[in-house]
Amino acid sequence: MTLTEKPNIQENLIPVLKTVSDPEIPVLSVLDLGVIREAVEENGIVKIKLTPTYSGCPAMDVIGDDLKKAFSEIGKKAEVELILSPAWSTDWISEEGLQKMEKYGIARPLSESHDKDVLLGEKKLVKCPQCGSTNTHLVSQFGSTACKALFKCDDCQEPFDYFKCLK
Amino acid sequence: MPNSFIFNYILTIADNSLILAQRLGELCGHGPSLETDIALTNISLDLLGQTRSYYQYAAKISGENKTEDDIAFLRIEREYNNCLLVEQPNTHFGYTLGRQFLFDVYHLLLMEKLQHSPDETLAAIAKKGIKEVSYHKRFSSDWVKRLGDGTEESKAKMQEAIDDLWRFTDELFYMTEAEKQAVKEGIGIDVSTFKEKYYEEVSEVLKEATLTVPENKYFTKGGKEGIHTEQMGYLLADLQYMQRTYPNMQW
Numbered sequence: 001m002t003l004t005e006k007p008n009i010q011e012n013l014i015p016v017l018k019t020v021s022d023p024e025i026p027v028l029s030v031l032d033l034g035v036i037r038e039a040v041e042e043n044g045i046v047k048i049k050l051t052p053t054y055s056g057c058p059a060m061d062v063i064g065d066d067l068k069k070a071f072s073e074i075g076k077k078a079e080v081e082l083i084l085s086p087a088w089s090t091d092w093i094s095e096e097g098l099q100k101m102e103k104y105g106i107a108r109p110l111s112e113s114h115d116k117d118v119l120l121g122e123k124k125l126v127k128c129p130q131c132g133s134t135n136t137h138l139v140s141q142f143g144s145t146a147c148k149a150l151f152k153c154d155d156c157q158e159p160f161d162y163f164k165c166l167k
Numbered sequence: 168m169p170n171s172f173i174f175n176y177i178l179t180i181a182d183n184s185l186i187l188a189q190r191l192g193e194l195c196g197h198g199p200s201l202e203t204d205i206a207l208t209n210i211s212l213d214l215l216g217q218t219r220s221y222y223q224y225a226a227k228i229s230g231e232n233k234t235e236d237d238i239a240f241l242r243i244e245r246e247y248n249n250c251l252l253v254e255q256p257n258t259h260f261g262y263t264l265g266r267q268f269l270f271d272v273y274h275l276l277l278m279e280k281l282q283h284s285p286d287e288t289l290a291a292i293a294k295k296g297i298k299e300v301s302y303h304k305r306f307s308s309d310w311v312k313r314l315g316d317g318t319e320e321s322k323a324k325m326q327e328a329i330d331d332l333w334r335f336t337d338e339l340f341y342m343t344e345a346e347k348q349a350v351k352e353g354i355g356i357d358v359s360t361f362k363e364k365y366y367e368e369v370s371e372v373l374k375e376a377t378l379t380v381p382e383n384k385y386f387t388k389g390g391k392e393g394i395h396t397e398q399m400g401y402l403l404a405d406l407q408y409m410q411r412t413y414p415n416m417q418w
Contacts, residue, residue, distance in 0.1 A: 055295055056216020084220060085291035087298060119305065140202035141306050142209040146299070150202060166298050 034092025046078040115165035128153035175345035181221030182249035188214035213299040240410035245393035252335035265328035268307035286354040315376025337386035
């Protein structure tokens, strides 16, 4: 499976998968986040392959449990397997997911080369999700979770999270 | 614990991350500022995540009834194969960041090689790890520069930390029997191949930080073969407390 290859998700399972969200960013469903690499029903059992955003992401265990619960509510048994390869990338977040994220107050990941510039404080590119200004600065490379960095807007003075680019 | 070379090889890599994660975890709630506190615990979490992947793999191939928890928490001191560098205590912030920096440079170089290992699991863990470790390295290099090229006091403390930690760097490139065997079998990484690059990269950052690259040639080793500094016992007492007090707890 390459990075661009679409995950193998069975059509009829999508409505249930949509109800399971990332506990740390509740506006994003697991599908928006792109962490489901495979979901297929075999002999009445839903087999799911889940990939973590970061190796130690504590949300993954919760997501696994939530997936099992969501399927048990419609009378299906689900098995969740954690896979590491191919490694998750911020490219797998859907456009819809990125928009929801911004609305929720988290700045979207920029491209890899831009990310380097902003995290080293060399260029002002990260847009404040509150007021849209790019007059922002990096406060810390590590924010409230491993996948985010902490920024502050110098116009509206609000702190906000930036979703780090991971490629 | 099983004695296969691959099992031991995995430990020489994974134990570094476990012990360093434990050291960083100690700072949770005690970091010098909220942002650095969160950053260090985030790094700890990444390392712990990688460690779990390694230990799950080691448990699977151990052939015994081992779990990742047994491997992490129920070994005796002599059975931990981490290098001496990562077990050094958090004496002050500069020291913590110096230790992190000297390890991160090594760690990233190792992961870059390991991602091409024909062992699929090790390659997958490394590939995922690279993305995380490159952030760690960026963070620690940045702090070394900031403190080195900072006030008189921060510079002195950073220099003192690097001078003190320098003696542990050579061990990173010392190969244990398990490592040699893993190289011979084609799945392991010959760490000596990037020793020169390591010192080059480290020196570059130290120079940018206006620090002096230590000339000390007296190195110490032993951790990778289970002979640790006095710091290790205290660390393990903390690390293993829960598992030994409430046996069979799960991660």
